[in-house]
Amino acid sequence: MGRSGVESLEDELLALSGLDGVVFMRIFIFSLKVFSIAGAIGIFVLLPVNYLGDQLRDIDFSDLPNKSLDLFTISNVKDGSNKLWIHFSAAYVITGVVCYLLYIEYKFIYFKRLELFNTSKPQPHHFTILVRGIPLHDGASLNDIVERFFMEFHPLTYLSHIVVHRTSKLHSLITDTKNVYRRLTHLRSTSDASQRSQRGGCLGWFGRNVDPVDDYAKKLENLEENLRLEQSGISMAGQEVPAAFVCFKSRYGAAAAFHIQQSINPTQWVTEQAPEPHDVYWPFFSTSFMRRWLSKLVVFVASVILIVIFLIPVTFVQGLTYLDQLETTFPFLKGILEIAIVSQVITGYLPSVILQLILSLVPSIMKLFSSMQGYIAYSEIEKSACSKMLLFTIWNIFFANVLTGSVASQVQIFLDLKDIPRVLAIVVPAQASFFVAFVVTSWTSLSLEVTRLVTLVGDWMGRHCCRCMDKEFHTPSIPYHSEIPRILLFGLLGLAYFILAPLILPFILVFLCIGYIVYRNQLLNVYLPKYETGGRFWPIVHNSTIFSLLLMQAIAIGIFGLKKLPLASGLILPLPVLTLLFNEYCRKRFLPIFRAYSAESLIKKDREEQNDPAMDDFFHKLLTVYRDPALMPIQHSSNERNSPLLYSS
Known part of the structure; x- marks a missing residue:
């Protein structure tokens, strides 16, 4: 699509879905740009380097079929190999690319927000x-x-x-x-x-x-x-x-x-x-006032309890990925689990499907929690629910799956800051195959979004089983609080595994391409906005991407230490500092306009309309x-x- 085509699409989105709809689609565009470059580097540079390494072949050649994915990871590169400097360079390149694209997007949405204010009628x-x-x-x-x-x-x-x-x-x-x-x-x-x-x-x-x-x-x-x-x-x-x-x-x-x-x-x-x-x-x-204060405390406690409760299905899902543990727990399944197709389904796709189904219940809970906190607007409730959902997704989908043990042991890992890179470098690569399957099963949710099958079945049951023939139809609005965190999760997975297991990048690219097509249609033809925040969801996207970069850099520091290349670990240390400085610059340069308009903009707008006869009405x-x-x-x-x-x- 050419530049004029993109602009015409954004103008149409702006007219139908507001600036929030434009921002939502810009998340896809930004992610596609990032992972197109990351995918090219990962598939054509890092993947061959990983595959041509011989670390795993030397260790366990007889178990090669079960280590087919591991052959494409950095684990297959020999410890202390000079080839690891290619991964080191890739970390710097992708950090620069992401920061540059983040700056471009933040600047674009910043001026779009100003333009929308300057051209709008009195609100x-x-x-x-x-x-x-x-x-x-x-x-x-x-x-x-x-x-x-x-x-x-x-x-x-x-x-x-x-x-x-x-x-x-x-x-x-x-x-x-x-x-x-x-x-x-x-x-x-x-x-x-x-x-x-x-x-x-x-x-x-x-x-x-x-x-x-x-x-x-x-x-x-x-x-x-x-x-x-x-x-x-x-x-x-x-x-x-x-x-x-x-x-x-x-x-x-x-x-x-x-x-x-x-x-x-x-x-x-x-x-x-x-x-x-x-x-x-x-x-x-x-x-x-007192009830609002108490409700915030109750919501915080309830959110912690929800995270703890959610660890139960996560632990169960992780148990499905290990056949030996499953056979020990359920001996009567041993014969069934020995069937190749059954074992592949149970260990490959079933855990991701279960996790997706359980995760689909969380956004409505987070929205309920936010509504209890005393926000005065539906948009503020969804924005708060989006932040809660993002934190929940990052912790319970990513960290709870890569870390093992109880909540206390997981928190204990992050109390020792010096040990975080080493721990992440050990546990994150082990779950590469699980997250590849998770991304692939997420494609199904996009097809459900197109058909809106769940909504269709629910409406049919309500009308024919519950006899709610008089039920009022409401045009749906896009649930930003559930969809934005899901896209950002894939961004985190892509950056976290960019150096470790670049084979995940094509699957994420496919998800983003399908998602862009699907949600463009939904915003233009299905959804109707219920509010307009003026693009205030973008700072959440920016902060999440910065966190994903820092996570990738922490993993890089740890993995180079484990691969006995301490010089590379030391030279990676400036990257988090530069990333945080970049984030601070963006926070000072762009964030204030998302909180309040400047006196210059307000006074200019007031003066323009000072003698407008329509202002009396x-x-x-x-x-x-x-x-x-x-x-x-x-x-x-x-x-x-x-x-x-x-x-x-």
């Missing part, structure tokens, strides 16, 4: 902040307290505010109302009224025939009446949360209020950037755009009664 979240920890005063309402505070300390830029209410009960009523309305709509669409009739007695066996349409219509009217009563009383004492969305007349005014501590007491008048109105996670506001809509959807009137039934909502700004 409500650019003019709004969320204020929490509002101090209460006897005899004064939250509305008066907020207005008095901002009129005193931000008189020139303050516009209005919306106090947040506790609406968890309302959201439950709205859900019930929508479910009954969808059921009623489905029943009314049934052409034959006789098929709709049912007996109204016990278990539907006794009583006269009744039309369920009338029954559901009555239920709908009752639910709407309860909803109106609840909405009318929502502004009563005790129903407000000490939090408010505060709107300003300019972007700079909102940014200044966000960045400056508002009170002498830092736990009061705490400010946060407001998310997009449709991105707000309203259930969060029912939690207090925008500010008028801004007064109510952060109103809780649960407080909006709902009228599905034919009943014309509709009490006005009691709502105060």
Whole structure:
């Protein structure tokens, strides 16, 4: 694809999936560039050097069939051989390539984010902040307290505010109302009224025939009446949360209020950037400051427990890769395991398939954990879940498979920093065949992504087995929190095994090529974005890639020490230092724009729109755009009664 083709695709992605969709596809493009170069070096340079070595042939020539993969690894190069300097040079080359491409991508997304801001229309979240920890005063309402505070300390830029209410009960009523309305709509669409009739007695066996349409219509009217009563009383004492969305007349005014501590007491008048109105996670506001703090502690403990629990299936999976241990544990399987095909399936593909299936359950758990931490936006929940999922994947899929023993023994390995390179150099090469099989089995997940077979089966069962014919269809959004960590895991595997076992690189390249084609189609034709972070997932990608580079360099230091080439180990030491310096430069140069826009950008944008007549209409809509959807009137039934909502700004 030519340069113009790439740009037209990115423009189309930007229009349909936002900058987050562009960033997601840039992960594939970046990875393809890296592993195309790494694959060329690994297959055409390192692989022949490894194969022509004679370390393993001298050691165990009779076991050659079982060491077919090991012949293509650095283990086959003789200790102290000058050929190891080729691997040394490859480590420097790939580090330079990855850092250069990382810089190019970070710079590209940096300017894309600025361009998106400079060309965008006024967005409500650019003019709004969320204020929490509002101090209460006897005899004064939250509305008066907020207005008095901002009129005193931000008189020139303050516009209005919306106090947040506790609406968890309302959201439950709205859900019930929508479910009954969808059921009623489905029943009314049934052409034959006789098929709709049912007996109204016990278990539907006794009583006269009744039309369920009338029954559901009555239920709908009752639910709407309860909803109106609840909405009318929502502004009563005790129903407000000490939090408010505060709107300003300019972007700079909102940014200044966000960045400056508002009170002498830092736990009061705490400010946060407001998310997009449709991105707000309203259930969060029912939690207090203390509950949010405790929930973070609970989530941390729960995450540690999840990691420990997940080690059980990992240990089982690793047990499947060793036939001798399996035969000892289950003697009755000895005859079956001696069959070549069965042994190859059990030791080769079955462990990876089991691991993939178990791993598919984790993203939803991580998303639940993040939702418990008090984030105010769905995008923040997914971003947090993405970071949790990445840490979980790196530890439980990579380290838990290459290291043996309990959690305590695994942690103990990393307490002695000097011993880490040696340990990694010993244990990582031993799992090369397992991770090759893991990458190959991951191709299946891409085919499932194209067909969306799991979703299709679930929908079919819901409609035909559970009789949920009235179930509302929602256009799916791409689960960044599960897909980004998976791609980054393959990046870690590719870099970790680049020097050790380059045979894994073609399999990773195939995965990336298929993934690029599949997800390009999904983003253009299947998924619909639910929020826009402006590319804030990229710093996670950058940091993960830097970690993968450092891991590769640590393994290189250890492997050259084991192969009795200490000079190479010593000369590799500058690489981690240079990599960390590069990371620090990128953090200073590019990261600030992903946290907040500069005063220069904000003021320029404000001045451009200063005399725009459309801004009056925008500010008028801004007064109510952060109103809780649960407080909006709902009228599905034919009943014309509709009490006005009691709502105060």
